[in-house]
Amino acid sequence: MSVHSEIEEKGKAALNQILEAQSLEQLDGFRVSVLGKKGSLSEALKQLGQVPAEERPKLGALANEWKARIEAAIESKKNDLESLKIEADLKKTRIDVTLPARKVHLGALHPITRTIRKISETLGRIGFDVTTGPEVETDFMNFEAVNIPKDHPARDMQDTFFLGPGVVLRSQTSPVQMRTMREEKWPIRILCPGAVYRCDSDATHSPMFHQIEGLWVDKKVSMADLKGVLDFFAKETFGSQVKIRLRPSYFPFVEPGAEVDVSCAICAGRNPHCQVCKGTGWLEILGAGMVHPRLFELAGYSPNEVSGFAFGMGVERIAMLLHDIPDLRLMFQGDERFLKQF
Amino acid sequence: MKISYNWLNEWVDLSSLKNPKDLADVLTARGLEVESIESQGKGLEKVVTGQIILKDKHPEADRLSLCKVNIGAGSEYLDIVCGAQNHKQGDMVAVAQVGANLPNGMKIEKGKIRGVVSMGMLCSEAELGFKKESDGILILPPKTPIGWKLADVLALDDTILEIKLTANRGDCLSHRGIAREVAAALGLQLKAPKVREFTGKGSPIRVELDAGEDAPQFFGAYLTGVKVGPSPGWLKTRLESIGQRSINNLVDVSNFLMFEYGFPVHIYDAGKIRGQVIRVRKSTSGETLPLLDGGEVTLTGEEILIADGERPIGLAGVMGGGNSEVSDETRNVFLECAEFNPTLVRRAAFRFSRRSEASLRFEKGIDPRGHREATARLMDLVVKLAGGEPAGEVMAELPSRSGFKAKTIETSADFLNSFLGTEIPREKMVSVFQSLGITVEQKSGGEQKGDAGFNLTPPTYRLDLTIKEDFAEELARTIGYDAIPATIPVLTGMPKSRKGDSKRHRLVTMDRIKDVLAGLGLREALTYAFQSEAWLSKFGMKSSVKILNPLSEEQGFLVPSLLPGILKAYQENERHHFGSEPLSVRLFEIRPVFSFSGEKIEAKGEAETGVVERFRLSLLLSGPRLDQALKSERGEIDFFDLKAVMESLFDQLKTRGIRTRAADTTILGSQSHLYHPGQTLQLTAGKDPVGFIGRIHPRLESELKLSRPVFWGEIELEPVIALTPEKEVSFKAWSGFPTIERDFALLVEETVASESLVQSALKSGKPIAKVVKIFDTYKGAHIPEGKISIGVRVIFSDESKSLEEKQVDQCAEQIVQKWKDEFQASLR
Known part of the structure; x- marks a missing residue:
């Protein structure tokens, strides 16, 4: 057989083998057996020395051409085989991605904490700062310092828990007002959130609940300022469409005093059967007023120099409105079904 | 307080108002909050009077009757099935027609009762809303006109307003007081009744004021020949409309005056007053007085008394005495209209649990210049309603009253x-x-x-x-609060700087703790600050702060620890848990605990109570580690999950200096029964214990019947806050030189705390052993009983140069030697 035909034959045979290769390993084997040092093509080329010199370049070119064709075929087959392998692997590693996630248990802040923060953040923007005080208070701080002397009929307004002579569980956050005024000089702009206690328990009363109290004392503070602050608070909390309404009322620590309603954000007074406002169009949310001069005297301020306003609200009440919570008692049961929703 | 629209209309002309709602708006806008408006005829719109023309037995039911009822010309007779037994043919009855919505909530529809059509209902008083309960149907007087609206026949045309009065407006505790407000609002004059001249002379009974300023004035009148009997209809209507029961003409008159004028008054049987004298004096301790409600009180010396020549006959401002009470035989009466110290009246009323409409008015203070007119009005009313002749008047006033002037x-x-x-x-x-x-x-x-x-x-x-x-x-x-504009107050001065303010740091840190814990998958709980003695004792706890007037025993003591509360919350979750999904509870709470270490809780000065409030953090974990994953992947929470929460918290806060150690029974001390002595860590700040975290003690777990292990802990927050820097974190550059690691497998007694191996290595490997980690533990095959193999990795580095192997080997040798010396460790 001529060298020429031997190259052709071996080349063709190699191409056939490559096309039939089943695996990357087999393919690699063919590469060695054809192109390797002792491979069939290399062996054929070794015979070049025996052919006449003038034929050598031609045969050399032919051999190189075959070599290139075989390499190209190997490369192409290799790609095919690799793709097939990946395809097979993909099938093997398929998972049901709709199975449940390995989700972590999500934490949550109590709606009371959230509400206190929301209120503090809102009013913080117009200058209020948060401060707190003790929950066990003296009778003096809880009552007398907020202008409710002994035997004052206003003591009927609050059923207080007693711990000893002159010691009570505070029935309101107002004592923080006096504590702050006695510690600091005016101007004062504080919010006092915290737990308070009254002997009362049903779906709308809890023996422990939370209040947040605001106090602003400065020169020339007016009742119009109080209205402005409350209007801002109500709009930020319940939506820019709500209005506030002040009704004259009485709290011994303010004069004039007011109860403050916000317009019902649900029905705006248009639904006589509204569950939230009971068809009145208004929701009572807080008590407020101008600080009684007696408090300034007790704090060591001159009532002729300063004036101020104060307001206080039940945090649970606001939280219940914000989150549609139907029963106050849910707040204190530690029930995960409740807590996880916030 | 209840106000009758019709009664009010006698005092001020309400004709310019469209309806009672208008009136309510006027009052509410003035600070007299109207809580409800109740129209008397409400629900009776379709109830008419009728006469039973025929009464037959129901064909199918013995207990029912079938009545033909005439409800007037223009209507056919109605066939009505009735279940009552007290009616007969010819009776006048109240007929609820089809479509009526009765006050008790009942809706009347055309319907068949046992196969017979019934076109309405014969009503009982309960169904009409007159009484809570009643027997049988209401039988009206025989002369009742037929076919009238029942409300018209019974003159139920009034509207009652319930007003929530604020504590400062004692002057409004009467129809006259409310009328004054309405008149001011509407620009009208009061329509006050004309009253007789009161001369204050001629009473056979004299009055002595012996209580000083505690009883500064007393107006009295003597009337003879009165006749005690029932009140006329108009008076009954007035009193009943505001929820008062009619008793007899004299009692009713004094009540009427109170609700009309706001003056509580008292009427004595003059025949029972001994010695022709009324003495107003302070009681003496131990003295007794029979009251007209049948009770007897023993006085303390703090009360104001009305006495006659021989004995007390009334507890001033609270209640008259039983020994001077008006009876059916009373002929001569003595009227009292006086002023008493509000505080003393209030205390006496509380002391003897006899707060009443009268004492309430005394407490709130009464117009000190109105007694003359009120007494005259009372005399007029007594004469009008009980007959009798005025036979003398008396008035006694201290100078503080005769010369009284309001402060300008x-x-x-x-x-x-x-x-x-x-x-x-x-x-x-x-x-x-x-x-x-x-x-x-x-x-x-x-x-x-x-x-x-x-x-x-x-x-x-x-x-x-x-x-x-x-x-x-x-x-x-x-002018109306609405007329006040709304402005935002001006910020003056510098806003307070809170940097370096420890109070502020406390609040901020506690907020951060909440955020971090929520981020770590815990849910914030809030539990009551009080628990029962029994519940606390289950945890071996005793509170030092008792509530003197708790709502119930359940809430008798302020908590010395947050654990009993959070465990109750856990149980609440367990209680309502059902189905096969695992219960997963992860809670935390931040609240103060309360303690008192003195003799007796008592206020010291204006601001000190002696009760200490310390904020604590409680943690509770239980259930699967991944509660929403597939069953095979869920795992169970154990001690190390809880430890991770604690460590992550302190890492986040950058809290430095909280140390931990394994807490055995000795270290647990008084908390031994709360925590598993082999699965609990104690936290300390310096030498001070700060708290424990660990598994609940199995004994407590079974005593509380918990369905699964609970991991919990409680940490004092003040030391944590103190060790948490307020300063912002400073960036630290890391070493650019390579680190070298050495792993060791140490065989030690299983009681050796792995953390002590770490601490030892950090110490003996200074300064290049930067990180020491436990990466594995092994017990079992090839490990002798009682021993454990612990894998420790030490990472060496230097900030300034590359370490040489030789240096590391040398250091490693030191470390190992220390382990051998201190823990009898051997290398595996």
């Missing part, structure tokens, strides 16, 4: 406008004050507008007006 307050239009933030013209202010009965004395300020100021003197029934701010309120509520 000086203020100015400028002050009022600046305080309210308004621009109300001065003339408007004057007219507002005058409409409220306030005397305005204008100061001569010449032409100057505003500044001149005025002297304001309230009427004697408005003694709550004592400072200029009170008059600002009168002004504001008359």
